[in-house]
Amino acid sequence: MDDYFRRFEDRTPPPPLPYSPWRESLWQFLATLTVLVGGWYLWWRWTHSLNPDAMWFAVPMVLAETLAFVGLLLFIYNLWQDQPVRIPDPPATVGETAGQGAVIEDPGRPIAVDLFFATYNEDPELVRLGILDAKAIRYPHPIDIRIHVCDDGRRPAMREVCAQEGVNYLTRPTNEGFKAGNLRHAMEQTSGDFLVILDADTRPFPTILEHTLGHFRDPRMAWVQTPQWFYDxxxxxxxxxxxxxxxxxxxxxxxxxxxxxxxxxxxxxxxxVNDPQMFYDLILRRRNRANAAFCCGAASIHRREAVMEAALRSFGDSVERRVIAAEERITLTTRERQVDPDLMSAIRTEAVVQEVLTPYRFHVSEDIYTSIVLHSDRERGWKSVLHPTIESRMLSPQDLLSWTIQRFKYAGGSLDILFNDNPLFRRGLTLPQRLMYGATFWSYLAPLWNVIFLSAPIVYLATGIAPVSAYTLPFFAHSIPFLILLELAMMVGTWGIPGYAGKTNYLAFFPVGLRALATVLRGRKISFPVTPKNRQAGRHLRLVLPQIAVVVLTGGAALWALAALGLGGTGHTLPGVITNALWGLNNCLAMAGMIGAALWQPQDNLDEGASTA
Structure with missing residues (x-):
């Protein structure tokens, strides 16, 4: 393991994207034009371009375009405005983080911070690396830093590492609630003013507290998320x-x-396409203006008071829902208008006993769910922020199987929240917060219309049936300006971060997204697998059979369309074949990236193969 990490030790994270008011103005101008021209294009598509002889094809196609345009509007709203990069001065005492009027026994004492390394089955030596880095954390003022390893694997080897490094070892008899339950148990055993959540592979930089605790000078700041960086x-x-x-x-x-x-x-x-810079430096950072930057787990810093208050409020709401449901069942059964007060008291007591008080809900997406709970607390007005600079490093999935496990968990957890506890209708959230959360959940529905975009050129090339009335000048006059403006706007809006790989990955993600959607709609629970930290050996072509099918069907349909053009007598036209062949080529290039990922082998493996040949 030491050999693996040693080759990456000299890597340094990229700086945050600088704020440019001029570029932002140009982005907003181009984005506005894109929305106007895109709306004009969609109006024309619905009113003048549908193929009346193939409405079974035309309507799903234009509906998919409309749904994708809604996603574009949400994305533009998300990216609309940035803020200058700012690192606040670190507070010297706990009193500087409490605000005026707060009651603190000793406001002049040093800040106490608990660092939690959540681990289950990862190599103890991997966790040791994070512990060593945590012990090197510096701060310009006296501070009480307590390092805890929260081991849900109950492993003697992990306990021994903690003893050797002089840090606290925490474990529990069961794995109830998985990571969320692990963190709840750790909070019950600790008392720090702030909590730092770290995964087993997270290695914090010495500046993580010096750069982030200043945000908590605002007494309403509940948590700070720092960008995640995969240094390998x-x-x-x-x-x-x-x-x-x-x-x-x-x-x-x-x-x-x-x-x-x-x-x-x-x-x-x-x-x-593991590099998360696009997500953190653009998407999440620009949610700061709406107080909608949600927690992503590892490398986040939390105010203990906020987490516990949110837990109590959520606990009270859950108990009340249980009581109301029980009361409704009794009144329907007995046909009595009112339930006996003594019986209601007993029902309430039973509800309190059955409900679990947990700071982090037992959910596969506990991070974003807890964020929604805190953001919806209007009474306290809790805030969050995406800190601009990278303050830790961690490992990336190194094979397609690990990637698929991780992305399925993200998609399934988010969709479960969307369908079962929709934040768009949750009381307390502001309209900007609803739109920002809506953008996240909407993106996980995209496989529904991406399947249509992948199928459409295949259908035309194979049959000559078009979703539009004709591939003539009016079609190109409406579609080409929109596509050009869209590319220009996205290029300026995401300036400094390559976007093509992310766009193709978003399209090729469709099998995982559809499986997650089907799992949630069938009422099945999304499992809590730990993303493997070691490379899973072998090639994983079985995971990309749908993408291979898209490439094969598109290529075969294109050859058939060319032959049909030469023979004549079909519904194909030269503009239609060229348009759909180029569209299909773009789809195939997107699928090729995912197929290549299934075949990818580390350079060491390639070198070993060459040396033994």
Missing amino acids: LPEGERLQDRLGRRLGRFGQRLGRGFERLVGEIRLGQDPF
Whole structure:
């Protein structure tokens, strides 16, 4: 394991994207034009372009476009406005984080911080690395830092590591509630003013408290999320180097010449599109203006008071729902208008006993759920912020199986909240917060219309049946300006972060998203698997059979359409074939990224294969 980490130790995280008011103004201008032209295009699609002879195809297609446009509106609202990068001064005492009027026994005492490493079956030596980094945390004022390893695996080896490093070892007899239950148990055993949530593979930087605790000078600040950074992402291999290995000096020259024409090309760079910079530096950071940056778990800092108040409020609401439901059942059964007060008292007592008080709800997406609970507390007005600078490092999924487990958990957990406890109708949330949370949940519904976008060119190329009345000048006059403006707006809005890989990954995600959606709609619980921290050996082509099917069907349909054009007598037209062939090519390139991820092998494996050949 030491050999694995040693090769990445010299890597440093990227700085946060700088704020530019000029670029933001240009983005807002282009985004506004995109919305106007996109609305004009959709109006024309609904009113003038549907193929009357194939409404079974035309209506789902334009409906998919409309739903995708709704997602675009939410995304534009999310990215609309940024804020300058700011790191507040760290407070010296706990009194500086409490606000005026707060009752504190000793406001001049140092701040107490509990660091929780939540672990289950990960290698104890991996956790040791995080412990060592946590022990190196610095702060410009006296501070009481307490490091706790919360081991749900009850492992003697993990206990021994804690004893060797002089940190607290916490465990419990059961795994009730999984990570959320683990954190609840840890909170019951500790008393720090603030909590830092760390996964088993999280390695905090020395500045994590110095840079983040200043946000808590605002007494309503409930938690601070810091960006997650995967420091072991594959950097890939230059095209010229790969060709040089395979073809010698000629291949190296060929690759170098090609790169001079189109720019640097790296093969195998972040094959699973794990780099979260787009999410943290753009999406979550720009939610600060709406007080809607939600917690993502690892590398987040929480005010204990806020977490416990939210737990009590949620507990009270759950008890009240149980009581009301019981009262309704009794009145329906007995046909009495009012239930006996003594019986109601007994029902309330039983509800209190049955309901679980937990700071983090026992849910696969406990982080975002707890965020919704806190944000909806109008009485206290709790706030959150996405801190701009990276303050820790962690491991990325290194194979498609691990990636799929992680993404299925994210999608299923979010969809479960959407369908069973929809935040859009939760009392207490502001309209901007509802829209921001809505953008997150809407994105997990996208596989429903992405399937149509993937199927549409196949249907046309195979049958000659189009979802539009004709691929003529009016169609291109309405669609091309919208597509060009959309690309320009997104390029400016996400300036500084490559976006193509993320867009293709979003499209190729459809099988995982559909499976998560089907699981939730069938009422099945999303499981709590721990994302593997070690690479799962082998190739994982079985996981990408749907993507392979898209490529094969698109390629076969394109060949058939070309043959049909040559033979004549079909519904195909040259503009229609060219348009759908290019569309299908874009779809295939998106699928190719995911298929390549299933086949990807670490460079070490490739080198070993070459040396033994």
